[in-house]
Amino acid sequence: MVLLSKFSTIVGWNSAIRESVNQSRPHKALLLFFQMKQNGLEPNNFTFPFLAKACAKLSNLKFSQIIHTNVLKSPFRSDVFVQTAMLDMYVKCDRLADAYILFERIPMRDVACWNVMLMGFAQLGFLDKVLRLFHEMRFARILPDTITVMGLTQASLETKNLALVKAIHAFGIQIGIDGDVSMANTWISAYSKCDDLSSAMAVFNGIEIGARTVVSWNSMIAGYSNLGKFLDALNFYKWMLCDGYRPDISTIVSLLSSCIQPDKLLQGVLTHCHGIQMGCDSDIFVVNALISMYSRCGDILSSRFLFDGMSNRTCVSWTAMISGYADKGDLNEALRLFHAMEAAGEKPDLVTVLSLASGCGQTGALELGKWIHNYAFSNGLRDSIVVCNALIDMYAKCGNINSARELFYALPVRTVVSWTTMIAGFALNGNYEEALDLFCLMVDLDLKPNHLTFLAILQACTHAGLLEKGMEFFDMMKKVYKINPGVDHYSCMADLLGRKGRLEEATELVKSMPMKPDARIWGALLSACKIHRNVEIGEYACRRLFELEPQGAVPFVEMANIYASERRWDEVAALRTAMKFKKVKKIPGQSLLHVNGKPHVFTVEDRGHPEGLLIYAMLDSLALQLKEEQYSPRSENFVK
């Protein structure tokens, strides 16, 4: 009886449709709309925006077009509310161009229309387009509101432009919208995405305590999580709980993403437990985050357990699982899942291809890499600069520098990442001259090298032994480009100086570093001392290295080699005893090769390979040939 009266008027239908949309059941809303039409009732200006929202949530173009046709046939086709809803619907279905055409045809555009377009462009990262729209909007004397400023903030985020975020923040204060919580939340996340957590904190503290929302807390937690600061994130979470706020899915996902480091498995498991206790462990976002957390922390079996237990996997779930296997070096399983994904009707996207390509680079799987290349290009990813960069990197890491070069020169547009990848690729493959030439060309073209570009060129100089060039670039980086060198840059320079026998300068450089030198730097210095037989500095580096890694065998072995080269046998013997006493073991170096898609692992003096006899016979004959060519391989290892 109640039902009958409810559905006898348009108002009844509208409220039912509104309810469905608000409960995140867009399909039900659309179904109600079709039933309503069958009952002979026509939608009005209140119905259409709800239907548009349903289509937007589904991101379904077909349904959107049906709704749009109904609008055009209705008397509400020039209602500005309805038109705005149509714009938003097309934007959410990734049809920005269609939306823009509609937008230009609206005679009386109010602030909401402009905001929809602005947001659409902002979320795709078209900063210049957003700024132009904003200027046009001001020219049309439309007053910007909180949503406009949120759009501007989002657009400047894509380029991590902190100065622009600050300018927009100032503008927001100027027009008096800084008291709005949603606005403050946007600024919190904007600042934290630009790595300026003190500004984010200042905005957070500026919100009245009673006015804070779960989103305010989540934004702060996400800010710390993205920088890998688990403890700070967890403290914020604790305060949030103390203040009586209930965490939601985003809170748990953010906390999980701060555990994505090999040594944070325990934190990850505890967060998982807490998520279960809070009842948010079955949400697809949380499960996806868990899969990637477990696999990145090295516990791929837990990832797989969760993955296998999922009832509906999205592209993200598959990709998280695939990249877990690819990073681990298990390309067979990664590929098997990739095919299973296609068979399950889920379309691999750009990220899936990127994960596989980087997996191929890491393991040197050239044949599979070629296949990925072909797959990417025949699936519309030819124009993706990110994919091309990943492929260049993959070819370079697999040692196929010609294919890498070919791809690079064929690119229609190149980003700094493309240049950097290519320079690093040349450096890795011993094409030092090409690396230097490319770097100079880049500078000539007025492109700005970044800290990674400089790292690549310094590595090229180090491996080629070009001391003057290296120093020149190191200076250029600091003085011309105002980039502060990181640990890796110092490491390169110390290595370069050390190889050239300038051990005192190398030591001075390491001591002058503004950050704590890591084990690799002391290791590089130590092996330089080995080449140049410097006991004094060697002992110093050895001690520093021992402080950092008490269980490592490398300092013992290297130092023993230095003593041995000076024929100081007593010290060699003492070191050997110390090694036995400390129970340090040297893990033998390994070499990995892919032959016909199969990995082959070799260690020193390893005769275990099925074709070992043949391989070593081949090596012996190579050694003979080298001798005939008057090349004598050097071996400085007196101690094995």
Next chain:
DNA sequence: ATAGGGTTAG
């Protein structure tokens, strides 16, 4: 009618 935090990669 328009909006804020969260998953995969770099």
